[in-house]
Amino acid sequence: MSELKHLGNETNYDFNYRPDVLESFDNKHPENDYWVKFNCPEFTSLCPITGQPDFATIYLSYIPDEKLVESKSLKLYLFSFRNHGAFHEDCINIIMKDLIALMNPKYIEVWGKFLPRGGLSIDPFSNYGKPGTKYEEMAWFRMQNHDLNPEKIDNR
Amino acid sequence: MSELKHLGNETNYDFNYRPDVLESFDNKHPENDYWVKFNCPEFTSLCPITGQPDFATIYLSYIPDEKLVESKSLKLYLFSFRNHGAFHEDCINIIMKDLIALMNPKYIEVWGKFLPRGGLSIDPFSNYGKPGTKYEEMAWFRMQNHDLNPEKIDNR
Amino acid sequence: MSELKHLGNETNYDFNYRPDVLESFDNKHPENDYWVKFNCPEFTSLCPITGQPDFATIYLSYIPDEKLVESKSLKLYLFSFRNHGAFHEDCINIIMKDLIALMNPKYIEVWGKFLPRGGLSIDPFSNYGKPGTKYEEMAWFRMQNHDLNPEKIDNR
């Protein structure tokens, strides 16, 4: 693991979109399907139109193939949206695509739950399964079953 | 996005049913299936018989095709039911149909959870999948799986 | 809607089983499958053996065909069990059958969650799909998937 740059070392924070900070390491159990899930309640970005801060909890889950994302680099990557302007739906798709580019996972999904603006809140969800594999079917399966038991929202 | 009229501009509120305030913009990820969900705890309309105000939380989810609904216009649209008389079941169906007319989505569903009147509360749910596509099957799938874990209601 | 007798008019309460108070009105969206759900936390009846009052929350959901049940008449109907003696399981089946007789719905289900007696509580659930249709299959599907995530009960 000597190639990991962030974990256990001093940290520099950059608050402009930095997909290059993402790092991966080898999956020691590639023969095995298993889930890795990150809960990220500290996501914040800016509205590209008004410049107003937006806040969200990001739930990010994937089934690794040969690579895993290193958690401290993921944290830095998510922090790099802090002063970056992007719509809610774009944030979720961008995060998913950057992680596909990094790890080439069997399956991945990203769910953002944003705080309300003007009395409405928006929760985008995107997913992906490796084309031509059973994971592609799984992506459809999970798209179809998504959020069948929605959480109660009352803005309080 | 220069054609958007509401976001970032001054707002006029009209409290009579105004489907024309709805605005859409282009989906930047049309190759992708993904969910967009709106949580709307501030819906209120009038009973068409008694004139009494009704209150609901609306949960609105869809898979876009080429268009997305702009969130501020959706807020104005929902606010326009404020002095409009319509039954609970009609509100939900009307909202769904207006959004189909606006966006022609792959799939859409609308769930209203109304506050009780006379000790009973009513929660209508309607959905739609584009006819002749797998989204139509999905609509039936989600109709069949709807609300299998109902929330506990005790009117407090 | 001139034929509706209860909504918006003065009310007389009868606390003995009165299936005849139920009223229906026309479904304006018969081409559409959609759910209507009633949450009824004020149900009370009597134990037919001991005469002791029983209390329950009733969750009632259906997919209408050509008729909908009018909500105020449903309230009066449920109130009419107040001084009526019937076992928990019977209440649920009776309510379901009376509503089938009234509306001939595509699908219906009734779930009662009773308060405990002697440290035990009983939650009967019954459902029905129109015979020979896909709603009959749906009834079996929902029977099979019923209550897979039971609520935590501690009698407090």
Added chain:
Amino acid sequence: MSELKHLGNETNYDFNYRPDVLESFDNKHPENDYWVKFNCPEFTSLCPITGQPDFATIYLSYIPDEKLVESKSLKLYLFSFRNHGAFHEDCINIIMKDLIALMNPKYIEVWGKFLPRGGLSIDPFSNYGKPGTKYEEMAWFRMQNHDLNPEKIDNR
């Protein structure tokens, strides 16, 4: 305890106001101040104007002097409001006064939390301390400190 009529015996239910069913027994610890609290989530009565059923949870607490109320007789007493017409505020005061007449307690308080009618719910609270004793001061103290941390109510 041979004089207790209800506990362990067959029960007859009367659903019209019956303060005479209340029974007391001797306090074995009269030298001691201690609380006895009853939680009663199954209270139901009728609106004296409209005849409509009302539902409440009653919280009843007292510091006994020489007598305690027997719990099964209390249950029968509360059930006897079932077909009795009384306003919310009256129910609470009547219950408190009947229990003072029965037990002559050092202190007593009764809190009713009623289900909403027309979108509003009412929670009356009454208390009493034996005049000329420190329990009278306690009644004022608890009146002054009542409900400083109100529960969240959203009618759902």
Added chain:
Amino acid sequence: MSELKHLGNETNYDFNYRPDVLESFDNKHPENDYWVKFNCPEFTSLCPITGQPDFATIYLSYIPDEKLVESKSLKLYLFSFRNHGAFHEDCINIIMKDLIALMNPKYIEVWGKFLPRGGLSIDPFSNYGKPGTKYEEMAWFRMQNHDLNPEKIDNR
């Protein structure tokens, strides 16, 4: 109670500020201090600057002197803010003052919990005790002890 105009009768809704709809009736227990509390989760008014709808739950508690507010008239009064423009803090003070004018209570308090705008929510609280009585001291006591255990707010 023959003078009550709203309870049990047909209702007309007026959505402009109407303090005159409030009605009172006689307190049958004036010798007694007791609390009456209303929980009102369906309050909505307009922002006087932007015209945007605001939503709140109102918690209203008082110790009656010779009069009580009739609950249906209170509902109509609260509904009359629907199309009325007023700041959050003003709403709470106006409601309190109108009820003092109506009932001349020993003590009264009004707490509004508004849904957020721009990520902030505002919860004004006002109270009053009859000048020159122990209820005036009680007002200061409850002001001093107000909200010592604040509810957790996360805008979801």
Added chain:
Amino acid sequence: MSELKHLGNETNYDFNYRPDVLESFDNKHPENDYWVKFNCPEFTSLCPITGQPDFATIYLSYIPDEKLVESKSLKLYLFSFRNHGAFHEDCINIIMKDLIALMNPKYIEVWGKFLPRGGLSIDPFSNYGKPGTKYEEMAWFRMQNHDLNPEKIDNR
């Protein structure tokens, strides 16, 4: 129902395993599939090795065939484990088998949620469908779908 021995009559409690106290009565709706569920938060037995008391909530659900279990006899049966020594897993299997012997149901499942010992808690779940019927397939279906949304446990 004249043959029922326990309901409405005086009760004797035996705290050693007594499967013979179980009683059944006729199902009045045998043409119908419906669920009956018992929530039993007062289960306690003894560890067969250490003699230490164990505590659990038992969730018991079945689809009746021609018989239903009478609830008071079920309570007595569950109470009879009070001084009986049996492992957690055995309790659940024994209860299921005794009820199969009594009622010969179409389908039955029993879930025990035990309080922790040594920082660990154990939750066994067993089910059964009548061999050679669709209920046998249902048993496998529900086995496969069991506990996909586990409750959060923190031992407090």
Added chain:
Amino acid sequence: MSELKHLGNETNYDFNYRPDVLESFDNKHPENDYWVKFNCPEFTSLCPITGQPDFATIYLSYIPDEKLVESKSLKLYLFSFRNHGAFHEDCINIIMKDLIALMNPKYIEVWGKFLPRGGLSIDPFSNYGKPGTKYEEMAWFRMQNHDLNPEKIDNR
């Protein structure tokens, strides 16, 4: 601590009232006022009239003087009520008095929250402060402030 008989040793369980199993050990911080609290959700006893099992959570708190109760002996003591018949109010007073006899604490309080019987639940609370000390005043202070924010009870 060589005199402690239970902790770390083999255990024999006796399910009949055994105050003699209680053991104490020396308080190493007698110069200091501090609280020790036990949460005991596994209490069960028998009703002395009907023989029916009762279940409760016991909350027990004290400020030690020279002795502390050893926790395993307390567990055995509480288990010894398993087959013992006593009323709810008596259980609480007996437990408090046995612990006063054992430890002679500066202050002690015992709160029992029992599961419902017949739709009612009973929560007795008793306390004690060493006579003639400030702890006696504290007992009255805590008696007066007891349960000002009662938990919500709905018997489910």
Added chain:
Amino acid sequence: MSELKHLGNETNYDFNYRPDVLESFDNKHPENDYWVKFNCPEFTSLCPITGQPDFATIYLSYIPDEKLVESKSLKLYLFSFRNHGAFHEDCINIIMKDLIALMNPKYIEVWGKFLPRGGLSIDPFSNYGKPGTKYEEMAWFRMQNHDLNPEKIDNR
């Protein structure tokens, strides 16, 4: 209110500490003591040592004298900590002092609840009452009574 710069107008966001954006307006009820509370779940600042983002919910309550803080200016002020480095304890004291300078309130308190770092979370609380008035005594009173019922924290 013509002097208010932010409300209803276009907004510029500055993410460096800007106490000058705060604006006040006149209290229309200066004869009256009442509370105004802001719930601010979207506070974020930077650690002055490591540069890492910190997140908090700020609860801010005051009793106005002649001025109130305008809510949109407060929002902009809080947003201005976004790229500012300050310790948790300093943030709370700075916010309180800036608001005292702006409004000269009778009483004010600020409570920050920060998300954990390294498994620990920090919740500073500061308050102030106008010197030489009863509000100064109130500050000590509320300091002494602060957080007597702490929320359960488990870092999930």
Added chain:
Amino acid sequence: MSELKHLGNETNYDFNYRPDVLESFDNKHPENDYWVKFNCPEFTSLCPITGQPDFATIYLSYIPDEKLVESKSLKLYLFSFRNHGAFHEDCINIIMKDLIALMNPKYIEVWGKFLPRGGLSIDPFSNYGKPGTKYEEMAWFRMQNHDLNPEKIDNR
């Protein structure tokens, strides 16, 4: 059960990884599919890079074949990670593999929910079905259905 070494006997704790402490015993119901689930909120290990302690709740469920894991030995095994360095994902896979080696179960799954580090928390989930059996298909089924209703995480 004479061969069990831990249950009911004195215990020695070893806080370095000790898979050899695991013990199994015979399944008395091998003809039956049933679930056994362990909830383990007291898991702690060390980060292999930084040496920092990590904390998790482990949820462990399996369908036994001929062997069951003895619960006290499982506790000792989990305690043996206390001073052992391993990544989150490895802990979960190691635990699963050790239990497969011990019991050769039909099916097993292990879910770890770790406390956050740096604002992110990680929840790995691994499962296994006996190759060439329906349990292998079940593993894929449960992999596909995993965590469709994610718990709300806010790091408080």
Added chain:
Amino acid sequence: MSELKHLGNETNYDFNYRPDVLESFDNKHPENDYWVKFNCPEFTSLCPITGQPDFATIYLSYIPDEKLVESKSLKLYLFSFRNHGAFHEDCINIIMKDLIALMNPKYIEVWGKFLPRGGLSIDPFSNYGKPGTKYEEMAWFRMQNHDLNPEKIDNR
């Protein structure tokens, strides 16, 4: 702050009791009374008799005088109990005394909430106010008001 050794630097973990790792820094607001609170859900120590691990959440609050405890050093200090044997009550008193020695605060309190052993959990609470000051009176005040609203505990 150049003298702080831990914050922002590489960390060595020592899992045996190390009061010397605690560090303080200057209070910049000594003229001001304010609270600093730490929530510490990751505390674990060993039972001094059995060697078994114990787990707790520690709530630690103080009003600083001239010094504050640095949070990373506090974390290391708490981690150093990991392999240290001490009773629950002792842990709480030791932590409080070490922090008094470090900071000489005006007031401090420490509350430990331990996970259950043998069905019982123990929650010790200790506090301290500088002798001869109003903070000493405050210590008694908070001792007297401690835990008047106990959390519900059910060991799940």
